Amino acid sequence: MQQWLTEIAPWLAQNDIFTPATLAQYWQGLVNTVQLVFISLLVGVVLAVPLAIARGSRWPWLKWPIWFYTYIFRGTPLLIQLYLAYYGFAFIPGIQETWLWFFIDDPTYPALLAFTLNTAAYTTEIFRGAIKATPRGEIEAARAYGMSKVLAYRRIILPSAFRRALPAYGNEVIFMLHASAIASVVTIMDLTGAAYYVYARFYSPFPAFIFVALVYMALSFGIQGIFRQLEKRMLRHLRSGS
Amino acid sequence: MNRLSPRLVGALLLPMLLGAGVSVQADEAAADGEERDIVRIAVDVPYPPMEYRTPEGELTGFDIDLGNALCERAQFECTWVVQNWDGIIPGLMARKYDAIMSSMRITEARSRRVLFTEPYALSPKVWVARQGRDIDIADRAGLKELNVGVQRGTTQDRYVTERYGDVLDIRRYATADDVAVDMQSGRLDLAFLNYPVALDTLQITRPESDFTQLGPRINSPQSIFGKGNAIAVRPYDRALAEAFNRALDDVYRDGTFERLMQRYFDYDIRPPSRD
Structure with missing residues (x-):
């Protein structure tokens, strides 16, 4: 690290945009983006599993509200959801006096709320599709072994559904990373916010945005790599025999 | 039967295209018996209260009034040309008009292409x-x-x-x-x-x-907030810029500027250089 820094030092000295101060801005932006995306994906997936199971339930009062929720959140732009979470809640009369204000005051929590609910809606549908695609024979085999419904879900249906959902979910993770670029409109200094700042400070759009695009690209490739490894390991049984 | 022949249309349109407005102005100046330089000033409307149109469609605003006062001092015959902001500097270079007075802030990038007069306003x-x-x-x-x-x-x-x-x-x-x-x-x-x-x-x-x-x-320091709004002319029109600067000095000195300022603003928009 030290050597790397001394190596790029002369190059840094030549330009007035990528100073240690702006690189620190980008670093802070990277930390904020990764935190925001990681937390919302994590909470989103935890919410999505029970929602996906309940979505396939036979009871209409369980099934249709979840259908409605995913319909709403997949049918509207994330930017609108973010605006509603950030500006909408702040104007509920009297909310400033309640404990809720602590969460609404800070831009991070409204953004987390919007991102989490959005990714949970998409992930619910991804899992729902994967569960539905479980081969009939596997379920019948589980029944034949005398497994209860819960046990069959736990041992047979969910594990195979998760594997099938993996490629689609990998896409959702990358989409979420890219979608998080709108966090800067509610004053969060994420990667895009840092790029905006550098751009506005030096009036030089190309270096500011190309640099941040490269960072996003590196993150995307990293995520893609992780999912490729996971798919290799977990979908081994689907590969044609060699 | 009622169709106009192309030649007739051309005869009607050509004088309009060739800038009939300017020639009329020149005739009026000549009729006054004194030779006044014609200066065409570009402005982008609406940007109230700096420049906008009255309900009757007439140009008005602080920039317009101040510009007319400056032209009066400098003995110019001024006409206003409405021009979109995007093309306002290229239009100056293409000699569609001779000056821009449209709340244009002095910036380094613009200074490389146009010559600015002294700043006349800076919003605090x-x-x-x-x-x-x-x-x-x-x-x-x-x-x-x-x-x-x-x-x-x-x-x-x-x-x-x-x-x-x-x-x-x-x-x-x-x-x-x-x-x-x-x-x-x-x-x-x-x-x-x-x-x-x-x-x-x-x-x-x-x-x-x-x-x-x-x-x-x-409204200071200048290193952050800049110098303020100024009139822009072509880089080689030094004499025109100088004439505007002298006229600006005059309107500041004799209170015309303050009178116009109070017509449109209830706060001070003088740049720090004029305090």
């Missing part, structure tokens, strides 16, 4: 807080734990970042309206805004408003 910036909040901008220690909203990438952003980056939590918004909205929601303790924007959105001068101005209005 202002700190805004909720009515009754006890905040002292000069007391830096007391500003800790407070946040301030600014429009991202503006000179206000730069001022706050450079002067208060170590004490205030700076929140940067895409538009000035977003800053005003979050002042209303109560998320922001402070806002640092263009004065006209603060007047317009948070109504800081009205007694019934929830918001009020803190400290004096700010």
Whole structure:
């Protein structure tokens, strides 16, 4: 690290945009983006599993509200959801006096709320599709072994559904990373916010945005790599025999 | 039967295309018996109160009135040309007009292409807080734990970042309206805004408003806020710029500027160089 820094030092000295101060801005932006995306994906997936199971339930009062929720959140732009979470809640009369204000005051929590609910809606549908695609024979085999419904879900249906959902979910993770670029409109200094700042400070759009695009690209490739490894390991049984 | 022959259309249109307006002006000047230089000034409307149209369609505004006063002093015969902002500098270079007077701020990038006169106006910036909040901008220690909203990438952003980056939590918004909205929601303790924007959105001068101005209005240092708005001419038209500068000196000295300023503003828009 030290050597790397001394190596790029002369190059840094030549330009007035990528100073240690702006690189620190980008670093802070990277930390904020990764935190925001990681937390919302994590909470989103935890919410999505029970929602996906309940979505396939036979009871209409369980099934249709979840259908409605995913319909709403997949049918509207994330930017609108973010605006509603950030500006909408702040104007509920009297909310400033309640404990809720602590969460609404800070831009991070409204953004987390919007991102989490959005990714949970998409992930619910991804899992729902994967569960539905479980081969009939596997379920019948589980029944034949005398497994209860819960046990069959736990041992047979969910594990195979998760594997099938993996490629689609990998896409959702990358989409979420890219979608998080709108966090800067509610004053969060994420990667895009840092790029905006550098751009506005030096009036030089190309270096500011190309640099941040490269960072996003590196993150995307990293995520893609992780999912490729996971798919290799977990979908081994689907590969044609060699 | 009623069709116009192409030749007739051409005969009607050609004089219009060739700038009939200018020739009429020249005739009038000649009739006055004195040779006045014709100066065509470009302006982008509407941008009230600097330049806009009356309901009757006539050009008016602070820039227009001041421009006419300057032309009077410099003995110019001035005509106004309405031009979109995007093409306003290329149009100057293409000699579609001779000067731009349209609230154009002096910047380094523009200075490389056009010649600016001395600045004639600079809109001040202002700190805004909720009515009754006890905040002292000069007391830096007391500003800790407070946040301030600014429009991202503006000179206000730069001022706050450079002067208060170590004490205030700076929140940067895409538009000035977003800053005003979050002042209303109560998320922001402070806002640092263009004065006209603060007047317009948070109504800081009205007694019934929830918001009020803190400290004096700010329009310096020049290294951040720039020099102000100026008239732009082609780089080689030095004589024209000089004539405008002399006329500006005159209108400042004899109170014409202040009279015009008070017609459109209830605050001081003089650049720091004229204080």
